[in-house]
Structures are given as C-alpha cells and as structure tokens.
Amino acid sequence: MLNVFERWYKRKFSDPDSMMLLLLLLISSLLLAVWGGILMPVLVAAVIAYLLDWPVVQLCRLGLSRGYTTILVLFGFISVSILTLVGLVPVVVQQSINLIKEMPQIWEKGQVWLLTLPKTYPDLIQLTQIQDVLDGINERVVGLAEQLLSASFSSLGGFGALLIYMILVPLMVFFMVKDKEMLVSNISSLLPSERRLIKQVGTEMNLQIANYIRGKVIEIVIVGTVSTVTFAFMDLRYALLLGVLVGFSVLIPYIGAAVVTIPVAIVALFQWGLTPDFWYLMVAYGIIQALDGNALVPILFSEAVSLHPVYIIIAVLFFGGLWGFWGVFFAIPLATLVKAVGNAWSSPKELTTET
Known part of the structure; x- marks a missing residue:
C-alpha cells in the first residue's frame, strides 16, 4: 500500500511545478477560509471587474484611453444598477409583502385539500398520517418565522457595512479595470519561478x-x-x-x-x-x-x-x-x-x- 502511494506521489508531485501549484492552492484556500468575510468586498469587486472588462476592451479598440473608457463604462454600470434598483426593488418588495400576507390563506386551502385525500384514497392515505404531516409543517413554519424575524433585526447591523461596500467596491472596480495589466504583472512577480x-x-x-x-x-x-x-x-x-x-x-x-x-x-x-x-x-x-x-x-x-x-x-x-x-x-x-x-x-x- 505504501509503495502504491509512493509511486503516485512521485508521479504527481516530483515535478517542482506541481508542488508550487499545490502550495498555491493550499494558501489560497486557507486565506479564503480564514479571511473570506473580510475579503468579500474584494471578491465582489473582482466579479464586477470581470463583467466590465469586455466593454472597456471594445471601447479601447476604438482609440480611447483605458482610463477614460473605464470611467465611462463604470458610470454607465452604476447608473443602470441604480435605475434598476429604484424601478425594480420597490415593486418586488411590495409584491413579496402581499404574498406573505396571503400565505395563511394559501396554506389554509392547502390543508383543506390535503384533508380530502384520505376520503379520495382511503386505502393509501390515513387521516392520522395527514394530521401528523400538517402538525410537523406548522411547527416548521413557526420556527422559520422566528428565524426570519431574528434575521431581519441582525441585518440592521450590516447596513453600515453595506454603505461602506457601496464606496469601496466601485473604487476597487475602477482600479482593477483601469490598471489590470499592472496588477496582473505585480501578482505574477510574486509567484515562484516554477x-x-x-x-x-x-x-x-x-x-x-x-x-x-x-x-x-x-x-x-x-x-x-x-x-x-x-x-x-x-x-x-x-x-x-x-x-x-x-x-x-x-x-x-x-x-x-x-x-x-x-x-x-x-x-x-x-x-x-x-x-x-x-x-x-x-x-x-x-x-x-x-x-x-x-x-x-x-x-x-x-x-x-x-x-x-x-x-x-x-x-x-x-x-x-x-x-x-x-x-x-x-x-x-x-x-x-x-x-x-x-x-x-x-x-x-x-x-x-x-x-
């Protein structure tokens, strides 16, 4: 068994490049596991930067400078995002509230329909089985409501962090897109030669x-x-x-x-x-x-x-x-x-x- 493992290890990791790749993966995973919450704004900015890099590159091909096109594309992205949120979020929130208000009626109709199943299929379904299922679902619904209520209060503390992200993330996106080549070069210089x-x-x-x-x-x-x-x-x-x-x-x-x-x-x-x-x-x-x-x-x-x-x-x-x-x-x-x-x-x- 040890010989099999030793042959596998030599085949996969005897190459220094393989060891460097494994080491980089371990370090990256450790950083995300330990400081993932702190690095979240950076990850969000990287996602948006990937999204905006393509239109910036296309505009640069027309002869415009990368700094100018980055400002133009980022401003357009922020404007569209704000207009979408202003026009979409209030309606979605209002419809969500209305749906939540109607959930008791929907659930009441659902219970009535479930209670008719024992009469329709007496050989397959018993009334006590349906009653046990309904009791279990009702308990889960109550527990879920309590969790949502507590989550709504705890989310208030994250409102300040959200405001900070609204400032930091656009700034990081701007520099990630504008100075992409320089940042990639700096990261590359930190990597080992293998x-x-x-x-x-x-x-x-x-x-x-x-x-x-x-x-x-x-x-x-x-x-x-x-x-x-x-x-x-x-x-x-x-x-x-x-x-x-x-x-x-x-x-x-x-x-x-x-x-x-x-x-x-x-x-x-x-x-x-x-x-x-x-x-x-x-x-x-x-x-x-x-x-x-x-x-x-x-x-x-x-x-x-x-x-x-x-x-x-x-x-x-x-x-x-x-x-x-x-x-x-x-x-x-x-x-x-x-x-x-x-x-x-x-x-x-x-x-x-x-x-």
Whole structure:
C-alpha cells in the first residue's frame, strides 16, 4: 500500500511545478477560509471587474484611453444598477409583502385539500398520517418565522457595512479595470519561478471565469425578463416577483429550476385552481426552462468546459455549503478549476520550464 502511494506521489508531485501549484492552492484556500468575510468586498469587486472588462476592451479598440473608457463604462454600470434598483426593488418588495400576507390563506386551502385525500384514497392515505404531516409543517413554519424575524433585526447591523461596500467596491472596480495589466504583472512577480502549471491553470480559469460571469448575467436578465413578461401576459399575480425568482434560479443549475417551480405552481394553483389557465401557465413555464437549458445556455457558455450534471450538483452543494451565495455563484468555475488542476497534474511534463 505504501509503495502504491509512493509511486503516485512521485508521479504527481516530483515535478517542482506541481508542488508550487499545490502550495498555491493550499494558501489560497486557507486565506479564503480564514479571511473570506473580510475579503468579500474584494471578491465582489473582482466579479464586477470581470463583467466590465469586455466593454472597456471594445471601447479601447476604438482609440480611447483605458482610463477614460473605464470611467465611462463604470458610470454607465452604476447608473443602470441604480435605475434598476429604484424601478425594480420597490415593486418586488411590495409584491413579496402581499404574498406573505396571503400565505395563511394559501396554506389554509392547502390543508383543506390535503384533508380530502384520505376520503379520495382511503386505502393509501390515513387521516392520522395527514394530521401528523400538517402538525410537523406548522411547527416548521413557526420556527422559520422566528428565524426570519431574528434575521431581519441582525441585518440592521450590516447596513453600515453595506454603505461602506457601496464606496469601496466601485473604487476597487475602477482600479482593477483601469490598471489590470499592472496588477496582473505585480501578482505574477510574486509567484515562484516554477510556475508552468500555475500559468496553465490560470490562463484556462481566466477565460472560464470571464465567460461564465458575462454569460450568467446575460442569462439572468433574459430568463427573468421573458418569465416576467410571460407571467404578466397570462395575468398571473406577483408576475414581477416570480419572474425575478426564475431569473436568479439559473444561478443554481438544475436545482434552482426545480425549486422555483414550487412558488410559481402554488401561486397559479391558488389563483386559478386546476383549470386550463393553470396548465397553460405551467406549459409556458416549462417551455421557458427548456429553451434556457437547450438553446440559451449552449450559446452563452459555448467556451465553457463541459461538466457532467452530477459534478455540477455536487459542486453547488459543496461550495454553496462553504461560502453561501458566492459559493453557489462560482460553483461551476470552481468545479472547472478542480478539473483544470486535475488536467494539469495529469498532463505530460514539458522538457522546458517557464521562468
């Protein structure tokens, strides 16, 4: 057994480049694990910088200076973000409040329907089983309400931090985009000379992350807009709120689409019951999801490394459990990183090592 491990170790890590790559990964993971909360504004700024770098590069090709184009693009991004928040957030918040107010009525109708099941299927379902399920759900609902209440009070303390982020993040984004070449050069100078595999993985991940962030933002906007327009056209209540939920559900592949189907179906069922309107809506919603998965995603992420759905779900669960929202957001790039590292360690060693 020891001989097998020794042969594996020599095959994978006898190359100094492999050891440097492993050391860099360990140090990066340690920094994120210990100071991830402190570094969060930097990570947010890096995400936005990746998003804005492409339009800056395109404008620079027209002959404009990078500093000027950075100011122009960043100002446009901030303006669009503010207008979107001012026009979108109040409506979404109001619809959320209205939906929460109606939840007791929805839940009451749901209980009435559940209690009819023992009469409809007496051989399969007993009344005591339904009663136990309802009691368990009611207890969970009460506990969830208490958690939401406590979370709302605790979030007040983070309001000051949010104001600080609103100042720091745009400043960091500006300098990250404007001085991109200088920052990359400074980081490169800190790396060891044995960096062939580090450069190989870094080049692949730079392309993947840039493509992923741009594609994911475009996907959220398209899916959210189409869903909102479809729901509003079919006169579904809370169309904007549900459309926003459907848009953000694409952040979590497969799982998000399955989860967000529940509130869409519940609102439609409460509004129309099991009528043709309900089924028309669910068919339209299914078409949106099918077009997203089979047409939009292949177009937007044509440059992305293909990953098996099982690997994607595992990555979402693992990295989401580690870093919450940002772990979910970067689940696919992080899974791609793992794959790139594995490919780098499995690739034949080059005779020359870049210094």
